[in-house]
Amino acid sequence: MSDITPRVFSGVQPTGNLHLGNYLGAIRKFVALQESHDCIYCVVDLHSITVQLVHDDLRGQTRSITAAFLAAGIDPKQHIVFNQSRVPGHAELAWVFNCVARIGWMNRMTQFKEKAGKDRENASLGLLAYPSLMAADILLYRATHVPVGDDQKQHLELTRDIAAKFNNDFSDKIAAAGVGQPIQMGDETVNGYFPITEPLIEGPATRVMSLKDGSKKMSKSDPSDLSRINLTDDADAISRKIRKARTDPDALPSEVDGLTGRPEADNLIGIYAALAERSKAEILAEFGGRQFSEFKPAMAELAVEKLAPVSGEMRRLLAAPDHIDAVLKDGGERAGAIAAATMNDVKDIIGLLRD
Structure with a gap:
């Protein structure tokens, strides 16, 4: 019998510089999850070639994401940090799942x-x-939980569908291979192999919008560097971008309802609240009735306090990437050991010959 360990898996694509939205929406939550879960964090470099096959510096981008993980506080010794392509099991299991999944399922993906x-x-x-x-x-590590944003919920549902179909189609083979576990599938408990992975939602989502247009998400592809705060920005750059952030001429409201129809004000208050780990209502209770000329300096000071240590550590790591490479190598070896055990079980279940 092959035990399922409660485990979190999440991945980030190496596509350009990470920004404040990535930090607040994902990486900071990854750090917090270390306190309560066994975590595997992956730089998903194979995913990055699905839209753009040729990259100028894919290795450099992979190191940059890893540096952000480490600088933010992810512990690669207690948990696992690696890049996807180091572990062949990702591609190998993906082929099996290509044969499990249905074309109709894929065509429905938004x-x-x-x-x-x-x-x-x-x-x-x-x-x-x-x-x-x-x-x-996810399932190569039989992960039980995945932190997801709105844009990945449908993909996690598909992961659950693939796991359920594999468990159902191979139920007898799973039992014969002696690797079955009681798996909860809806109201029924069945003998299966892959867990039905649950979404992990940590508090309210932090949706960070462009500093130049509060109606658009902050994006690394925006041609204006002033639209975002990059995690590699130094204190001067962070302060300058906040000073230049677009606002409206009115004073800040005293209540959250007053942010309706004011996307730039709502965005800046939301960013401040997320950085301070307080509610928008608490921030408006402090700054309501005051002008942006008073609010922005306080926001810049807070952003520098929270982000400058991360950006400084990222720049230090990237200047001498040997440590990053060593972390990825060690993480790849540890992830590979888990993956190899899963693939041995999968091959036994399917009936593939192996050593």
Whole structure:
């Protein structure tokens, strides 16, 4: 019998510089999860080639994401940090799941429709099969929980569907291989192999918008660097971008309802609240009735206090990447050991010959 360890898995694509939105929406939560869960954090470099095959510096981008993990406080000794392509089991299990998943399931994925656009016939097969690889990322480690944002909920549902279909299709084989576990599937407990992974939602979502347009998400692809705070920005750059952030001419309201119809004000108050780990209502109780000329200096001071140590440590790590490479190598070896055990079980279940 193969035991299932309660475990969190999450991955980040190495596509350009991370920014404040990535930090507040994901990385800071990854750090907090270390206190309560066994965590595996992956730089998903194979996913990065599904939309853009050729990258100028994929290795450098992979190191940059890893540096952000480490600088933010993820402990690579107590937990696992690695890049996806180091562990062949990701691609190997993804192929099995390509045979489990149905084409209709893939065609319904909203993110594929958005990224493929009108020219779907010209999209890569990798982009269509992206959710199958994501399912493999999670289930290769038999992860029980995944922190998800709104844009990944549908993919996690597909992961659950793939696990359920595998468990059902191979139920007799799982039992014969002696690797079954009681798996809760809806109201029923069955003998299965893969867990039905649960979403992990840690508090209210932090949706960070552009500093130049409060109606658009903060994005690393925005042509204006003033639209975002990069995690590699120094204190001067952080302060300058907050000073130049777009606002309206009115004073800050005293209550949250007063932010309606004021996207830039709502965004800045939301960022301040997230950095301070307080509610918007508490921030407005302090700054309500005051002008942005008074609020922005306080926000800049707070942002520098919270982010400058992270950005400074990132720059230090990236200047001498040997430590990053050593972390990824060690993490890859430890992840690979877990993955190899899973793939041995999967091959036994399916009936594939192995050593």
